[in-house]
Amino acid sequence: MSIPLETAADRSRSNGQVIFAITLVHFSGDFFSSFIIPLLPLFAGKFALTLAQVGLVTGLSRILAFIVQPLTGYLADRYRTRVFVLGGLSLVVLFVPLTGVAPGFPLLLLFVGLASIGSSMFHPTCAGMVPDYAGRKPGLSMSVFNTGGTLSFGVGPIFIAWYVGAYGLAAMPWLMGLGLAVLVYLLGVLPAPRGEGLKDLGFLGSMQDAFGGVWRPILVLWFIMVLRSYTGQSFFTFMPVLFAGEGHSLVSVGAMVSLFTVGGALSGILAGHLSDRIGFRKIFYVTHGPATPAFLLMLSAGRGWVHATAFLAGFLVLATLPLGVLMAQEMAPRGKSMVSSLMMGLAFGTGGMLAPLTGKLGDLFGVRPVLAVVGLIPLLTTALVPLLPERRTGRTLGRKDAA
Secondary structure, three states, X not given: OOOOOOOHHHHOOOOHHHHHHHHHHHHHHHHHHOOOHHHHHHHHHHHOOOHHHHHHHHHHHHHHHHHHHHHHHHHHOOOOOOHHHHHHHHHHHHHHHHHHHOOOHHHHHHHHHHHHHHHHHHHHHHHHHHHHHOOOOHHHHHHHHHHHHHHHHHHHHXXXXXXXXXXXXHHXXXXXXXXXXXXXXXXXXXXXXXXXXXOOOHHHHHHHHHHOOOHHHHXXXXXXXXXXXXXXXXXXXHHHHHHHHOOOOHHHHHHHHHHHHHHHHHHHHHHHHHHHHHOOHHHHHHHHHHHHHHHHHHHHOOOOOHHHHHHHHHHHXXXXXXXXXXXXXXXXXXXXXXXHHHHHHHHHHXXXXXXXXXXXXXXXXOHHHHHHHHOOHHHHHHHHHHHOOOOOOOOOXXXXXXX
């Protein structure tokens, strides 16, 4: 099937159909990926896993994001191809369902790893495409795109908890049909990435052209996003284990994970909309600052309040994910896919690689006290916010602005 063509007029205005298609890729891929976390208690019971091994399941996907996403982002800025988007989504929708029939822990890791490679393939490419079709609302469009993924992590856990509860892990391969139907639709509507004209520069030349004058603020932003990722992933991974161990049902645990991510989806849209008006730094302050009290409140809340506090914690800690990506793209507009991979893949992967450490400490000292310490990290990220350049309304943060 031929790649949908675009005219010069298409490049000068927002394209709702393409933004929808990109968001659908994000939603579908993350919808399937979201199945793993709420099923961790079942996998732990089935294979007699330690907390460190549970952390390895999620840590593996972050390690692969660390490796694969920067490479995919680099190639996406050089070549016009849909292979990374459609091929990556295919891996996710095929191998996540196979985790339900994995006969042992090594094959579980293999299936999770292959699905994670697929996820790492489409994320930077899709994120790099958003500004090209966003028109005058880049913040809102990036937040809509991000919400596609965040919302899927909200509804996916509830869906898979219901599905596995009703039909069992062995029925998971039947879910492949949902993903394949989406792929058929995308074949007809999704254009290839436009690329950034870096094909003839080589790797080092591309890095210099894209990041030469803005590497310092991008490094600060990356460090903030790593810490945000580590905090969010630690709670996202071990919150189900903690509360399942305290007697909550699988559906209750799935609801916690869903509320945590739905809160982030709503705050992401709000943050993106406000960033088009008031800039970035104010939003970082008002979300990162109160995140620590929200985490501590969730850990100390009674049984009747844990779901509400999970929503609040997710609302605060996930709000700035789309802003981090968009801010980096505006600082380095010639390398949108590459810099997206740094903020989504490398930062997310680096933070997630520390999840096994949280699990190991949880084995030694207990999950609850370890998460209480991790919940203090947003105080550090708040202190780093003044080092970020502020967005100037109506134009991109160029190298002079960000230096």
